[in-house]
Amino acid sequence: MSLVELTATEMLAGLEAGQFTSVELTQACLAQIQQHDGRIGAFLKVLGDAALERAAEIDARRRRGGPVGRLGGVPVAVKDLLCTRGVTTTCASRMLEGFVPPYNATVIDRLHAADAVIVGKTNLDEFAMGGSTENSAFQKTRNPWDVERTPGGSSGGAAACVAASMAPLSIGTDTGGSIRQPAGLCGVTGLKPTYGRVSRFGLVAFASSLDQIGPLAHTAEDAALLLEVIAGHDPLDSTSVDRPVPAYSQTVRQPLAGLRVGLVREHFAAGLDADVERAVRDAVRVYESLGAKVHEVSLPHSKYCVATYYIIAPCEASSNLARYDGVHYGYRTATDVTAEATDDEGALVAMYRRSRAEALGPEVKRRIMLGTYALSAGYYDAYYLKALKVRRLIRQDFDRAFEQVDLIAGPVTTSCAFKIGEKVDDPLAMYLVDLYTVSANLAGIGGLALPCGYNAQGLPIGLQLQAPPFEEERLLRAAHMFQQATDWHRRRPAL
Amino acid sequence: MSLSREQVEMVSLLARLSLTAAELDRMTAQLASIVTYVEQLGEVDTSAVEPMAHAVELSGVFRADELRPSLPREAALANAPQQDGEFYLVPAVLG
Numbered sequence: 348m349s350l351v352e353l354t355a356t357e358m359l360a361g362l363e364a365g366q367f368t369s370v371e372l373t374q375a376c377l378a379q380i381q382q383h384d385g386r387i388g389a390f391l392k393v394l395g396d397a398a399l400e401r402a403a404e405i406d407a408r409r410r411r412g413g414p415v416g417r418l419g420g421v422p423v424a425v426k427d428l429l430c431t432r433g434v435t436t437t438c439a440s441r442m443l444e445g446f447v448p449p450y451n452a453t454v455i456d457r458l459h460a461a462d463a464v465i466v467g468k469t470n471l472d473e474f475a476m477g478g479s480t481e482n483s484a485f486q487k488t489r490n491p492w493d494v495e496r497t498p499g500g501s502s503g504g505a506a507a508c509v510a511a512s513m514a515p516l517s518i519g520t521d522t523g524g525s526i527r528q529p530a531g532l533c534g535v536t537g538l539k540p541t542y543g544r545v546s547r548f549g550l551v552a553f554a555s556s557l558d559q560i561g562p563l564a565h566t567a568e569d570a571a572l573l574l575e576v577i578a579g580h581d582p583l584d585s586t587s588v589d590r591p592v593p594a595y596s597q598t599v600r601q602p603l604a605g606l607r608v609g610l611v612r613e614h615f616a617a618g619l620d621a622d623v624e625r626a627v628r629d630a631v632r633v634y635e636s637l638g639a640k641v642h643e644v645s646l647p648h649s650k651y652c653v654a655t656y657y658i659i660a661p662c663e664a665s666s667n668l669a670r671y672d673g674v675h676y677g678y679r680t681a682t683d684v685t686a687e688a689t690d691d692e693g694a695l696v697a698m699y700r701r702s703r704a705e706a707l708g709p710e711v712k713r714r715i716m717l718g719t720y721a722l723s724a725g726y727y728d729a730y731y732l733k734a735l736k737v738r739r740l741i742r743q744d745f746d747r748a749f750e751q752v753d754l755i756a757g758p759v760t761t762s763c764a765f766k767i768g769e770k771v772d773d774p775l776a777m778y779l780v781d782l783y784t785v786s787a788n789l790a791g792i793g794g795l796a797l798p799c800g801y802n803a804q805g806l807p808i809g810l811q812l813q814a815p816p817f818e819e820e821r822l823l824r825a826a827h828m829f830q831q832a833t834d835w836h837r838r839r840p841a842l
Numbered sequence: 843m844s845l846s847r848e849q850v851e852m853v854s855l856l857a858r859l860s861l862t863a864a865e866l867d868r869m870t871a872q873l874a875s876i877v878t879y880v881e882q883l884g885e886v887d888t889s890a891v892e893p894m895a896h897a898v899e900l901s902g903v904f905r906a907d908e909l910r911p912s913l914p915r916e917a918a919l920a921n922a923p924q925q926d927g928e929f930y931l932v933p934a935v936l937g
Contacts, residue, residue, distance in 0.1 A: 449917040542897040556896045585903040586896070654880040665857060672858065674930050676921035684933065694933035696858065704860040712859055716850070716869055717876060719857040733883050735893030740886065742894060774872055775879055791897020816897075 350375040351512040352839055355421050355569040358515060362409070362420050369402035369409075369420025373464050376422040380467070380513045383842045386494055388486045389508035391427045392435060393467040398422065402464045416462030417576050417596075423458055424514040426505045427468035428475055429560070430549040431455055438551050439483035440473045442677045442706040452549020453581045454518060454560050461576040466514055469504030473708045474668065475520055475553045477501050478528060478780040481771055482710045489767070490533060491840040492806055496764040499529030499780075502563065506533040509563050511842060516573050517563045522553050523656050524759075524784025526561045527796035531759030531809020534798040534838060536826060537563040538570050539784075541816045542791035543588035545574075546581030554663035555586075557656075557788040566836055567797065567826035571595035574819060590817065599823045606639040606825065609752030613649045614783065620762040626800030626808040627758050633832050634756070634825075644748040644755065648740045649786060655741065656785040657778055658721050658734035665718030668711065673702030680705050713774060742790040749815045754825055758783050759796045759809035787813055795822040798835040807835075845874040 350372055353361065361367050377395050384390055405420040430436050430448035432455075437443045451459075458465060472482035480488040480503025488503040490496040491511040498507040502519030506529035509517050519526040521539035530537025538561045545560045552558060562573035575596050580589040608631060615624060631641055673679030680701040688697035707715070721730035748755060761782060770777040787794035792813055799810035810829070814821045830836050850870045854861045861869060912918075915928070924931040 446921055449913060449920065582905065585905070586898055586900065588898060648886070651883055651886060654883050657876060658880055658883075669858070673923055674932055677923070679923035692855070693935060695935050697860075698933050699858040700855075700860040703858055707859070712861075712865075713869065713872060715857050715859065716853055717873060720845075720849075720853045720873065720877070723853065723856060730880065732893055733886075733888060734880075735895055736888035736891040737883055737886050739891050739894035740888070742897070775875055778876075789897075 351379045353515065354565045355418070355515040355572060356566070358421050359419065368406045369464060370399060370406055372420065373398050373402040373422050373466065376466055376514055379511070383511055384513065386489065387491055387507050387511050388488045389469055389504040389511065389513060390424070390467045391437060391439065391470050391485060391504070394434065394465060398464050398466045405462050405464070416460060417572065418458065418461040418463040421463055421516065422466045422514045423463040424467050424469050424505060424508045424517040425455065425465055426471055426502050426517070426519050428471055428520055428551050429455055429518065430551065431468065434468065436468070436551070437485070438474045439471045439485055440707065440711070441484045442671045444678065446676055450549065453546040453583060454577045455549065457577050463576070469508055469517060471504055472501035473711050474551065475501040475522055475525055476664065476710050476714055478524070478777050479765070479770065480504060480529070481767060482708055484708055487767060490764045491842060492534065493764065493804070495766055496806070497532070497767050499532035499764065501525040503529045505563050506530050506535055506537065509533070509535045509565060510840060512839060515565065516569060518560060518577070519563050520550060520558055520560050521788065522557045523660060523788050524781045526563060527759050527784050527794055527809070527811060528780065530563055530796040531811070532764040532807065534807030534835070535563055535565060536567055536570050536795070536797045536836060537561065538574060538795045538819065538822065539787060539793060540574060540578065540819055541793045543586055544578050544793070544817065544819065546584040546587045548581055548583040552667040554660040555667060556663060557660060559788070566830055567795070567823050568596070568599050571599040571823045574823070593820045595820060595823055598820055599827045601824055602637070602828050603753070603821065603824050604638065606634065606754065607752040608634050608639045608641050609644040609748055609755040610641060611649065611755055611757055612643055612645050613647070614757040618761050619758060622802040623758050623760070623762060623808050627756070627810055630799040630810045630829065631756055633829060637828055637832060642752050644751055646744040646748060646786065648737060648744050651737050652741060652786040652789060653778055653782055655734045655737045655789055656781065657717070658730050659738065659789070661714040661718035662722050662731050663718070665715045665722065668715055671703060671707070672699045678702055678706035710774070738789050741786055745786070745790045745792055753814070753821060755813040757811050759811040763802050763804070763806035763808060783811060792816050793819050793822055795826055797826045797829065798838070800835060801838070845870055845877060
């Protein structure tokens with residue numbers, strides 16, 4: 348097995364045993380990127396020199412017997428939605444092309460403190476809006492299992508780079524399923540933590556009450572390690588929750604006795620691909636063989652999740668993206684707008700409108716328009732307020748379900764990875780891809796996706812586990828139990 | 843419900859987006875289809891339900907009002923499309 352195919356935990360063991368150095372590991376990942384990323388398109392920016400310099404510094408410290416952080420020398424990739432001081436942060440948008448933040452996101456600072464080696468910034472749907480990574484202004488990312496297909500989105504680059512062994516770990520973000528959906532479609536393990544578990548400071552906001560940062564990895568054990576590094580209260584984010592961070596990397600190996608697994612009646616309805624249903628039901632039987640008891644539960648408002656999400660998320664996006672006006676940072680039109688300014692709007696507003704029109708992509712414009720409409724006078728109560736009320740009912744459904752079961756298991760997506768271009772002209776069809784994932788964001792609970800099988804074409808199928816708020820430990824332990832009993836997570840695509 | 847092209851044009855002004863005629867047509871059709879889809883929420887009885895804006899319902903999260911160093915002016919202006927070393931430059935607001 349080559350170095351790049353090792354898990355992060357195996358890399359750390361090898362580094363500590365002196366079997367290889369961080370420089371060798373980093374070189375191996377950079378070579379893998381160099382060899383394959385021309386076809387996959389996972390990275391928007393590769394930080395080769397900086398990564399090698401950092402790796403050499405960590406190696407020197409380890410040789411001297413000095414203190415080395417929890418990720419000491421392990422390569423990590425970061426979704427290009429997190430601010431990195433001195434390194435361009437584009438959010439895959441022309442609007443932020445060339446934007447160099449003067450500060451780091453808290454998660455980046457924590458990766459540095461843990462001695463991770465950041466190898467690059469990964470591609471995404473523009474401002475994280477999309478489910479296929481086709482909406483990037485710069486490039487499409489392709490699924491390493493079949494390059495004619497999408498990796499899912501919006502963290503498509505983050506999932507594809509792990510699947511293609513370009514980095515053992517990556518950081519993604521999940522507003523409606525953007526970690527779990529691409530993890531499921533690329534055959535890797537991805538965790539959306541409970542809202543508030545990981546600081547969002549320095550994460551470029553899409554929908555602030557839904558966005559959450561989380562790890563992608565080959566295994567639950569690796570995801571546990573990365574979550575442990577990035578989680579915890581941050582005074583710079585008033586929505587980050589001040590409660591202790593469990594030692595996920597230690598507890599992940601403890602199996603869960605007497606586990607009660609819930610299957611949601613509404614999840615197994617028309618529209619679910621037969622291969623996906625079979626793989627998910629087989630996965631549940633694995634849990635039964637490990638001693639779990641399975642119960643049917645109901646989430647009666649789940650049919651309203653996508654509609655609720657596609658009001659709340661665009662409303663928050665329209666407000667968050669109002670900042671891109673071509674004044675403080677970002678793109679400004681080169682056109683002299685004086686002539687086109689009407690008496691009503693004036694030259695300044697004309698400049699805002701033209702700058703935004705030229706720099707933002709169609710999906711981002713669509714969501715800004717939808718949110719602006721839903722928040723406008725006369726429609727606020729009918730759409731936004733209504734959605735907030737249904738959101739509470741969705742949360743209450745989960746609270747009731749979790750009185751009966753410890754975890755909910757189900758599909759991540761209705762089908763395996765879809766073809767590039769297949770849904771691009773039908774926004775509603777693309778939104779329905781998030782059917783099984785948006786509810787966790789609306790309710791603020793944690794969700795984890797892990798590989799549980801492959802269809803006849805060799806495409807990965809994901810299993811989603813959901814748990815009550817702040818029970819990431821339970822999710823990771825349950826995922827690790829499954830990965831001890833199966834080997835789906837060990838498969839790698841032929842590149 | 844149907845959405846008129848004029849409504850979409852008005853929303854584009856509120857959203858600070860210039861849309862071409864073709865974009866307006868496309869946006870009108872796409873928004874109408876999405877709005878029709880989300881209107882299924884009307885079926886849900888929410889008369890006795892409190893809205894939930896946030897999964898973590900925090901209050902009183904203001905930090906202490908302390909003087910702290912700010913971003914240096916040069917760094918704050920560094921990404922601006924147009925600036926003069928002291929201020930951001932924008933088209934004239936007053937005629």
